[in-house]
Amino acid sequence: MNDAQSAGDAAPLELRIDAKAFLSADGTPVEVVRGFKLRLEAGSFGALIGPSGCGKTTILRIAAGLDPDFRGELHTPGSGRLGIVFQEPRLLPWRTVEQNIRLALPAHAADADLTDLVAILGLGAHLARYPGELSLGLARRTAIARAFAVGPDYLLLDEPFVSLDEAVAARLRDELVALTTRTKVTTLFVTHDLDEAIQLSDRLFFLSDRPTRIIVERSLPPPRGTRSRDVIASLGDEMRGLVAQATASGA
Amino acid sequence: MNDAQSAGDAAPLELRIDAKAFLSADGTPVEVVRGFKLRLEAGSFGALIGPSGCGKTTILRIAAGLDPDFRGELHTPGSGRLGIVFQEPRLLPWRTVEQNIRLALPAHAADADLTDLVAILGLGAHLARYPGELSLGLARRTAIARAFAVGPDYLLLDEPFVSLDEAVAARLRDELVALTTRTKVTTLFVTHDLDEAIQLSDRLFFLSDRPTRIIVERSLPPPRGTRSRDVIASLGDEMRGLVAQATASGA
Amino acid sequence: GETLRIGTQKTGTFAWQLDVIRRHDLATGLDLKISEYASPDAGKLALNSGSVDLAVVDWLWVARSRALGAKLLFYPYSSAVGSIMVKDNSPLRKIGDLKGRVLAIAGGPLDKSWLIVQATAMRQGIDLKREATLEFGAPPLIFQKLQQGEAEASLNFWNFCARLEAQGYRRLLDVRDAEVALGLEQPVALIGYAFSEEFAASHKHTIDRFIAAARSADDIMLRSDEEWDALRPLMNAEDEWTFKVYRDRTRDGIPRRPVAAEAADARTLFGTLAAVGGPELVGPQQELDPGLYYQPAPLGD
Amino acid sequence: MPRVYSLAALVAVWAVVAALLQSRLLPGPLTVGTTILADLRSGELPFHMACTLGRVVSSFAIAMLLGSIAGYAMGRSRALDRYADPWLIVLINMPALVTIIFAYIWIGLNETAAILAVAVNKLPNVMVVMREGARALDPELDEMARAFKFTGLSRIRHVVIPQLAPYLSASSRSGLSIVWKIVLVVELIGRPNGVGFVLGSAFSLFDIAQILSYAISFIVLMLVIESLLVQPLERRAIRWRRRPA
Amino acid sequence: MPRVYSLAALVAVWAVVAALLQSRLLPGPLTVGTTILADLRSGELPFHMACTLGRVVSSFAIAMLLGSIAGYAMGRSRALDRYADPWLIVLINMPALVTIIFAYIWIGLNETAAILAVAVNKLPNVMVVMREGARALDPELDEMARAFKFTGLSRIRHVVIPQLAPYLSASSRSGLSIVWKIVLVVELIGRPNGVGFVLGSAFSLFDIAQILSYAISFIVLMLVIESLLVQPLERRAIRWRRRPA
Numbered sequence A, B: 001m002n003d004a005q006s007a008g009d010a011a012p013l014e015l016r017i018d019a020k021a022f023l024s025a026d027g028t029p030v031e032v033v034r035g036f037k038l039r040l041e042a043g044s045f046g047a048l049i050g051p052s053g054c055g056k057t058t059i060l061r062i063a064a065g066l067d068p069d070f071r072g073e074l075h076t077p078g079s080g081r082l083g084i085v086f087q088e089p090r091l092l093p094w095r096t097v098e099q100n101i102r103l104a105l106p107a108h109a110a111d112a113d114l115t116d117l118v119a120i121l122g123l124g125a126h127l128a129r130y131p132g133e134l135s136l137g138l139a140r141r142t143a144i145a146r147a148f149a150v151g152p153d154y155l156l157l158d159e160p161f162v163s164l165d166e167a168v169a170a171r172l173r174d175e176l177v178a179l180t181t182r183t184k185v186t187t188l189f190v191t192h193d194l195d196e197a198i199q200l201s202d203r204l205f206f207l208s209d210r211p212t213r214i215i216v217e218r219s220l221p222p223p224r225g226t227r228s229r230d231v232i233a234s235l236g237d238e239m240r241g242l243v244a245q246a247t248a249s250g251a
Numbered sequence C: 001g002e003t004l005r006i007g008t009q010k011t012g013t014f015a016w017q018l019d020v021i022r023r024h025d026l027a028t029g030l031d032l033k034i035s036e037y038a039s040p041d042a043g044k045l046a047l048n049s050g051s052v053d054l055a056v057v058d059w060l061w062v063a064r065s066r067a068l069g070a071k072l073l074f075y076p077y078s079s080a081v082g083s084i085m086v087k088d089n090s091p092l093r094k095i096g097d098l099k100g101r102v103l104a105i106a107g108g109p110l111d112k113s114w115l116i117v118q119a120t121a122m123r124q125g126i127d128l129k130r131e132a133t134l135e136f137g138a139p140p141l142i143f144q145k146l147q148q149g150e151a152e153a154s155l156n157f158w159n160f161c162a163r164l165e166a167q168g169y170r171r172l173l174d175v176r177d178a179e180v181a182l183g184l185e186q187p188v189a190l191i192g193y194a195f196s197e198e199f200a201a202s203h204k205h206t207i208d209r210f211i212a213a214a215r216s217a218d219d220i221m222l223r224s225d226e227e228w229d230a231l232r233p234l235m236n237a238e239d240e241w242t243f244k245v246y247r248d249r250t251r252d253g254i255p256r257r258p259v260a261a262e263a264a265d266a267r268t269l270f271g272t273l274a275a276v277g278g279p280e281l282v283g284p285q286q287e288l289d290p291g292l293y294y295q296p297a298p299l300g301d
Numbered sequence D, E: 001m002p003r004v005y006s007l008a009a010l011v012a013v014w015a016v017v018a019a020l021l022q023s024r025l026l027p028g029p030l031t032v033g034t035t036i037l038a039d040l041r042s043g044e045l046p047f048h049m050a051c052t053l054g055r056v057v058s059s060f061a062i063a064m065l066l067g068s069i070a071g072y073a074m075g076r077s078r079a080l081d082r083y084a085d086p087w088l089i090v091l092i093n094m095p096a097l098v099t100i101i102f103a104y105i106w107i108g109l110n111e112t113a114a115i116l117a118v119a120v121n122k123l124p125n126v127m128v129v130m131r132e133g134a135r136a137l138d139p140e141l142d143e144m145a146r147a148f149k150f151t152g153l154s155r156i157r158h159v160v161i162p163q164l165a166p167y168l169s170a171s172s173r174s175g176l177s178i179v180w181k182i183v184l185v186v187e188l189i190g191r192p193n194g195v196g197f198v199l200g201s202a203f204s205l206f207d208i209a210q211i212l213s214y215a216i217s218f219i220v221l222m223l224v225i226e227s228l229l230v231q232p233l234e235r236r237a238i239r240w241r242r243r244p245a
């Protein structure tokens, strides 16, 4: 794993989406986000939680700068070394696991030593395989390796740990915590697993149904990563209550 | 949802895989399953749990009759109305959500009423959308609707409830229980979520690492579907212990 | 009446002759079914596939086909051949001047006119193949290339030469003269009617009738200038000059001697060409097959 | 609209070049336009165009139908591909002239021969493209269709053809143009009518205006078919595709 | 091995048909074989073949390179496609004869004109196929490459070209055969050497054995190139593809 340090300027992630709509195939516009405003301090870890299909992936794509077609404003943190895990692995089927990881590296780091990263993700035996020969879990791990390998100072993760068994998922969560504390990475994380979100985050953002906006926003007391099972459970119950309340009043 | 009754003969699912290997692109064989033997009574619900990349999907493909290239034997239950949810949605990108569901129906049921099913899955607003316009969660729900719609008497599910929010996932689990008890469906279910497996199953199968085989097999006391949170937690702890033991002794 | 299926090139002179036959109703009792094609080689294809009974083709081609086993017969139609043309103000005067010059030749290296020119040049000790720069191409393109000045001289089919003549080009060598220079009494009709022996045997009457009609048409075309005015729309002549040259050259080409005399000269020419072109050109036979020429029955009905 | 501007620009460029050159060898749009009008009035152009179009349509239909089926089969079955591939290479590299001559000699100088010769010339090109398409088919969707016991017909219609669509599109568009070009040669060599026949005669007279007037009439026809038929259909067929951001 | 059997079968069929027909118009493999040998010995065949091959290779390279780039650009940019499409339709439907005549008239009766005429004839076909390929590109992979800031070169090499591979394969295979066929016409009309030049003379003499001997020599060359070069390369390039179960 690259031990790159984050850039000096400690700009936060600022994203304001006044409106974002897609034009569907039959020509009707589908409004996905409205009145969304998010600010995440440099080096902190935010989690987006919301119902299926509300617009989380859409927000992440905008935050990554991949979709300029929205009304609003985006200021990204860091020096532009973005690491991203898409909701599907999005590997190049015609390149091996190793090539898929290396191709994402910036030119000067193309020969970086990946041994540690590969070992943590349990990909050692599969480096020479093509994605079509991987199980979905292995493909996801490759995608995670790719995002970590670039030594990001800005990290976007769209449900990275689904389709992994408990043991691997736990190991990867720890690794994520280690990575994001060792180097100053601003991270935005999408998950459906509230416990996971509470374990990992500095700040939680709960989203409404489509068109989505933030209905509940909450900072968690540090230190993250090491919260105990009980703390997580109680925080979880508290959050569930808040969200239910906000949803009811919003409806 | 179709209320089709299962066929009279109550044959169990019997699957024996002595050996299954893939030939990888560079010509080396990859052994995935060895000495696997599974029997599931007609109408009962079995869950496969195992580490990421061990061979669960491979076993499911063989159980579906999609991969005849293995050493062993397969006897499928029911009259051949198979419903399957693949690990990825596998929708036809050029057909709408509704068409994707209807195309899987047998000819005589092509006009079946899907209203209830669609409502349960929350797909109502999306029936005319193409898969490329869906969020991953919506696409997965479409894939689930397709499998349920055929009125299966043999159901194979590969991690169907990942990428869904807690509320939707819970609703779908209930629906799955209702479907499989109302009609006599023999179900084989893959998941990484032990709690989910315990809640839904009659029988659990724990798999070893690759080449995979069953290391622990356990029947759960009826009735399934309605087990309380505490029961699930205590059963879960028990199972985790058993598996840890088996893995240690196997290593 | 009897049917005769004829294949012809739309822009060829045979179409003119057929028009005369039709307008004067010379082929009484004959039902002429005429197919017009765009390519000069279509006639050969049509004969070979049995789609027509009669077409106007090359004399050498018939000879060669016979040598290879196809039983075809030949009857003279025209002795009009091409010429080597140069610009009026060109310094080139005789064959020898072509040395080191660019000569564009229509058709391929086995074109009959080109072979005759080669033989003539060889008699004068000139090997054009080696001593001139040769360009080959489709006749219309060669015609164009001479006008664009890319070639200093060109050997082309007579109709293109006629158009060049009308535009002020001059003949450096007429292939008809070359034939005489090679020892022939008169230029041989190098194109003619071809038909299968089988057809001629079973439809002798039809063939004879048609040949008679064709001769009558030739007579009219030789005699009457008004006839040519009637033909003019068919001729695609750009101007009066071209029209006149077309007319005169066609008249010059009409064979006027008995078949036997033609056959005698043809044998001489064949020998010469065989020497120049080799078996590649004439096929396995080195002598002209005496059965090549069709002998119509004396007119008597 | 862009279509109109773009064509207008094309004609303008042509007009300017023609005006500058002032050569009989490059007639301007006006000259060619008048020729087209005259040929339209005389009925010559519609007649020959209709003959050519008939041949184009028949041979195109034959070649596309047989070629798609054969190419698909070769793309799916490795064994078949191994055996049929050398024949395909022979067929695809056979000079058009050879097929045309053989067709004319053995079938006769008639329509059947002409249409067959063109179809045989085009067939292997369709096969080659469709074979690639069949090879690139997604095995996962295929599995899905087998699992849900799609009927053969519905598999072809809903799973296979949509995946082959870009290949069909490419091979029919480039194919139509190849067919038309070969039809011209076939007509030139042995048909008494059609655009190729006229072009052949016009070439021997070096009548460039005539050549251009027929070529352009056909091209205009193709433009109309593209704009009114092919492209709207195509747009419908790829509605599902996510527009790249 | 299947390759050899299959070719042997082809030759056998031909021999039997030729023996049955016993016609001057369908020489058997033996006759053609002797002709080939004779032409080989005389040096005629290698000479003309080399001339043709040179033209084929140059025009093919030009057409593939420019056509791929232009087709890709049109497939990616909708605006460009809208404006350039009518020109493309005009170009693709322009009869070969017209391009050839214009090239020979305006450039001269030389190699440049010949090669350019062929390239211009082939270019639009490449464009049409590559445009479909570019349209079918996966926008998700494109996003991935943008997110990870792939350099332009590495995007082309690792993301775009592998996706275009089947289209490249189809258009170069069918394209090579088209180029070779047009080269024949170009040589027939205005070159003093090359296979097309020989075929022209052979056609006017109706020398079928000669025609076949040249056609077959070229085909054999293509078969060799396919077997020894193209197919091994292709197999390497699609190693990653999951074999359909």
Ligand SMILES: Nc1ncnc2c1ncn2[C@@H]1O[C@H](COP(=O)(O)OP(=O)(O)OP(=O)(O)O)[C@@H](O)[C@H]1O
Residues within 6 Å of the ligand: A132, A133, A134, A135, A136, A137, A138, A163, B022, B023, B024, B025, B030, B032, B051, B052, B053, B054, B055, B056, B057, B058, B059, B087, B210, E242
């Ligand atoms: N076509 C193939 N060629 C080579 N190896 C393969 C192929 N398909 C699967 N494998 C390998 O077989 C093993 C089992 O794959 P499978 O997809 O069955 O795993 P899984 O248990 O479903 O994993 P996951 O939990 O990640 O979905 C993996 O190591 C995978 O790399």
Ligand SMILES: Nc1ncnc2c1ncn2[C@@H]1O[C@H](COP(=O)(O)OP(=O)(O)OP(=O)(O)O)[C@@H](O)[C@H]1O
Residues within 6 Å of the ligand: A022, A023, A024, A025, A030, A032, A050, A051, A052, A053, A054, A055, A056, A057, A058, A059, A087, A210, B132, B133, B134, B135, B136, B137, B138, B163, D242
């Ligand atoms: N290209 C598109 N055209 C039309 N609608 C779209 C498009 N992309 C997304 N949508 C719609 O926008 C909404 C939000 O999609 P998005 O993928 O952001 O959801 P999500 O929150 O990530 O859901 P999930 O939890 O299922 O991943 C969905 O209803 C989806 O159908």
Ligand SMILES: [Mg+2]
Residues within 6 Å of the ligand: A056, A057, A058, A087, A158, B135, B136, B137
């Ligand atoms: Mg999403």
Ligand SMILES: [Mg+2]
Residues within 6 Å of the ligand: A135, A136, A137, B056, B057, B058, B087, B158
């Ligand atoms: Mg799996």
